[in-house]
Amino acid sequence: MSGTAHPEYAVEIRTLGRFDVVVGGRPVTRWRAGRARHLLQYLLLHPDCVISRDILFEALWPDLSAPRSSLKVxxxxxxxxxxxxxxxATGRNPSGLRILTHEYGYSIEAKNVWVDFQEFDSLILGAQTGTLDAxxxxAQLQDAxxxxxxxxxxxxxxxxVEPQxxxxRSLALSALDRLVEAAERTCDDFQVLHFCRKVLKIEPLHEKTYRTLIALHGRLGQFSQADRWYKLCASHLREAVGVGPxxxxxAMYSRAVSGELTRVADGPTLHPVSSVSATGHYAVGSAAQ
Structure with missing residues (x-):
C-alpha cells in the first residue's frame, strides 16, 4: 500500500482485512522484532484510557514467558x-500518535489520526438514528x-483480538441485512445481489441470504439460477455443520422453481449467474433465461 486515502489526516490506520499504518503518506514497513506492533493495536482499542503495565504485559505476552522488562522495550x-x-514523512516531528507514560501504565494520544474500525463504528452508530426510507x-451503512x-x-x-x-463482523452483517432489506423495498435487484455477495463473503453459511437470492431469481423467472443457489446452500451446510437447509x-426454493414468485421485471434484465462460490463471487451470464 502506498500513499493514503485520507490525506487530510497525519496518520491512517487500517485493521479490517489487513493491518497498515501510513504516516504522512508513507507506509510503515519496519516494525522490527518484538511486540511494538501489537502494543499499538491494543492501545488503539482503548483510546483515552490508561492501561496498567500488568494488563498490557498479560495482553502482549499471555503465556507470561517474557521478562517484565519486555514491555518497556x-x-x-x-x-x-x-x-x-x-x-x-514530514521532515519534522512525528505523527499524531504518541505513547504517554503514566504513574502505573501507558496510554495513546491520537491527534489527526484516522482509524478504520473507529470510523466503521461511528458510521454504524450514526445510521441507527434514521430509518431505511431516509x-x-x-449512505452511512453503505460507507460502513x-x-x-x-x-x-x-x-x-x-x-x-477475537471479541473485537x-x-x-456482527455489525457488518447487521448493516448488510438492513441494506438488503432497503434494496428489496425498492426492487433494486442489482443492489440486492451486491449486498448479498458481501454477506456471503463474511459468512458463507448465512441461510437467510441464500433464501433472498433464491427468491430474487424466482421472481425473475430464472429458475435454474434459483436452483444453483439452493444447491450451493445445501452443499455448504452439509459440509460445514452436517445438516440440510x-x-x-x-419452502422458498419450492415456490421459486415452481414459478409462484415470478413477476414481470420493471427494469433492466438481470442476467443469470453462470457460476457461484461460497464467498459470493460469481460470473454474469450473457443472456437472460
Missing amino acids: AVHTLRNILASEGAA PGPI VELYQGDFLPGMTMPW REWL AEATR
Missing part, C-alpha cells in the same frame, strides 16, 4: 518507530460496509 521501540516514520442512514474489507487484524490469535473481531429455505 516494546514501548521504546514503538516510540522510535513512530518518531522516525513521522520525521521521514437517504442519510442508507465498504470500509469493512475483512476480519479485524486477520491472522492474529491474541485473546483480546466478532463484534465488528431449513424448512423456510426449502
